[in-house]
Amino acid sequence: MQVHNVQQGTPEWHALRSSYFTASEAPAMKGASKFQTRNDLLSMKKTGIVPDVTQQQQAVFDRGHAAEEMARPLVEEDIGEELYPIVGTSGNLLASMDGATMLGDVLFEHKLWNEKVVAQIRTGELEPHYYWQLEQQLLVSGAERVIFVCSDGTRDKFVSMEYRPVPGRREELIAGWAQFEQDLGEFVPQQAKAVATGSAPDQLPALRIDVTGMVTASNLDAFKAHALAVIGDINTELANDQDFADADATVKWCSEVEDKLKAAKEHALSQTESIDVLFKAIDDITAETRRKRLELEKLIKARKEIIRSDIVMDAAKALQVHIDQINETLNSRIRMPKVMADFAGAIKGKRTIDSLKEAADAELARAKIEASRIADGIRANLKSLNELAIKHGFLFHDAQELVLKANDDLVALIKVRINEHEQQQAELKRQEDAQKAAAATVTPVTEPEAVPQVTEPTPVVAVATAAVAPITQTPADDGQRIKLGDITSRLGFTLSAEFLRSMGFEAVERKQGAQLYRASDFPRICAALVQHIQSVQSDQAAA
Template identity: 75%
Template sequence: MQVHNVQQGTPEWHALRSSYFTASEAPAMMGASKYQTRTDLLAMKKTGIVEEVTPQQQAIFDRGHATEELARPLVEEMLGEELYPIVGTSGNLLASMDGATMLGDTLFEHKLWNQGVVAQIRAGELQPHYYWQLEQQLLVSGAERVIFVCSDGTNTNFEHLEYRPVDGRREQLLAGWAQFEEDLGNFEVKEAKVEAIGAAPDQLPALRIDVTGMVTASNLDAFKAHALSVIGNINTELSTDKDFADADATVKWCGEVEDKLKAAKEHALSQTESIDVLFKAIDDITAETRRKRLELTSLVRARKESIRTDIVMDAAKALKAHIDQIDGTLGGRIRMPRVAADFAGAIKGKKSVSSLQEAADAELARAKIEASRIADGIRVNQATMNDLAKDHKFLFHDFQELVLKANDDLVALIKVRIDEHEKEQAELKRQQDEKAEQQRQQEELRKQQAAEQVAQQSAQEPVQEKPVTQQAVDPAPTATPITSAAPAVQQSTDDGQRIKLGDIVARLGFALTADFLHTLGFLPAEVKAGAKLYRASDFPLICAALIQHIQAVQAERAAA
């Protein structure tokens, strides 16, 4: 906070305030002020014209300053510390504090004794009209709390509460001022509107009727012509506050004319029982007046409803345009949620066009502020997701819903999901490794059992050495034997069944070449499409020859 050496109420203080958004203006900016509308604040900031203070208002201000001075020692005694008035700024925000401690951790704000404020303090819940000012004071000063006091400067009438920042309000306040600054740039000052006062048509001339068995004197014809002319000229095109005020006044006027005509008719009737011309004229005027009254009543009601609908629809469109603009900045994958805005509720009870528009504009500003706050949170969460889960985004298909969480909650959820995923992957790898080990062990067991079976067969059928005969195809070039001499093998009876070298390798479980089989005394029986085929019946003999070869190699190694 930057502290300014100016005293509250001085010209220097007023000049400083004109360049900043002040804490006392925060309630109006948020549409919560009891004394100033948001539109009025926009106009004041745009033009720099401040409404003159009336003598009555100045008297209240002076009394408030006097009681503030009397209440300050009472608060100092309560805190055990001295308080100093201070004016500070932070960015484009300003706050004038009635008092602050030397360390600046506690502020003092005083309001003149008021039963309504006292009731809020005793209930422990301040209205927005008060807490937005306190939130800005805390934001600008960096203080921890405000001692909010309502008093008349005496111990007898002295109520207070301790106000601390409320979660979320600071963000709302900053978003509100950002939206206000944007609206201020686009704001156009409109001509001040004088309150519309309705005017009914000029009064009709007094209707004079004297009857003595017959009409003896009457200006009925002239009265009728004038009355119908006036009624015919009544405006039924309603658009401005003035038009509506005129229409409301005219409706009352029509009712009065009807009552007067009825009275004139009854007066004449009391003098004679049958004067058709007189009564017909009066009835005609009465009927026309009534028709116009009903027409205007219907038009006023319909037009007011139309204007209310137009104002609500225009505000809703403006909010949608604002949200669409935000959506364009979120990258396409994420879209803004629906932002609630009760424009119909905001204008309820408003009578004039200007008050309807002001209420809708205030609700629109509130909804825009809320939308901007949500968008800022989404952007923070997007950055968090890109930082913490850039390699695990496939775990967050529901990010549209997660993006609306508080950032701390999102961080925790991201870590939990990634941790659970890594545990699942580790468990899956463990299971795969365990399965592979089981398969390896089963394969080793199968090979061992196959070798034992071959060994048993070999032991039961001794191998007789005899020269190998060439069959079917020319042998492959003789490979250099691994042992000093290849064992002679007894060939089986050829039953016509063949087995590929690859099938022999698959059965044995290790690599074997045709050249090596040749050194053991086994030649292909056939060659088809480049594949060397052996007698299927020779497979037991091949196994026995391999065992003999291995035993021979083992014996040589032992002898060496």
């Protein structure tokens, strides 16, 4: 870690932070921050524009810093060592520690008293919003642990826990920043949007009706023309948050117009029993308003579903593009497995278009990181196969499945397969040498007169057969299986299931059309084949 002589909160500190990925930004990068989205962080890093701190926020920060200064001596008392605020960097990562011991093996991180945080500390289970910051502090500093404190600066309101690196999180954090840096290069900041507030059409003029058995005064014709014109101009093309907000407000407006028209009609009815023209006009306006309201309600629901579906599909396509790019860097015979991503689940409960996109983007980033992690594992395994099994490629026709294993497991499996193969080859060589030696000991018949009487080749067969190693007893089933195709690949010639059955070897399973045999039977199969070949040879010699 490189230590920087800057004080937290100073302009120099802010300038330094702008050039690094900081620990306090790690939760947002992981899509786990309570205060900032991943896209907002991308925009801030891309443009360099940092949101202004409100007076209310600054007041909270000031209380937090004051409580931190008061809590530091309490932690020093608990651990028996002094703590010093420190700012450090490692690579492109930065961490500002509220305190560190002189040896740098223990860190101190303070949060202002908060009942929810207190509950997490007491159970020892922190939310990602907190633990990603701590993981980066440990990564940058190289410390062993963090004393995570939540307090108001007094002993009465003071809780703490010890946080140590959790296996796997450090690698996930590094991969997350790598993906973030890649996304940052391609990110195009969007123009800042104001919060969408609904805007309904202008209010209709008040409908005036006076009746005395007949309509004596009414602006009904002008009212109707104006009302139908306003209703006809209502936007039904919903594309963004503003359109949806306007539509929601207009639905309420339509409902209010319906209620007012109904009230006007009832008022008129109270003055006269029947005025067809008046009622027909009111009914027409009411029907048109209702029709528009129902149309908008359906459009809002349908359009939102289309937009949600489009966002999910676009994210899925982007993930597939990422996987395709990875596949281009791998061996032509190896392909990436399916990387799970729940985009539909990620956007569940989101209301605005911006929040839908943000949730989908966060899940996309997570899936890309996971895909890159899998790809790195595949590359490491391919390297191991190339280095350790370059002369025994025929033993690894299942490479597609093997490269998905942990590298240590794969290396062990490679060594076992090669060792088994070499032992089998050695056994075959031993049996072949024994056969040759046995054949050499057969004394040919030399007396001319005895030749016509030799009709039985039994002694020759007996001697030759005696050199064949007996087939060992059936070993215990260890659960390992081998395909018929793999058996033939190892031997270098084709065998049929029927032929193996004739020698006493039955398939124990079938999987996707493939015959599976016990892997532990392979040495016995080899020995049986040798015996069969020698028997055929002897029969030919005796013919």
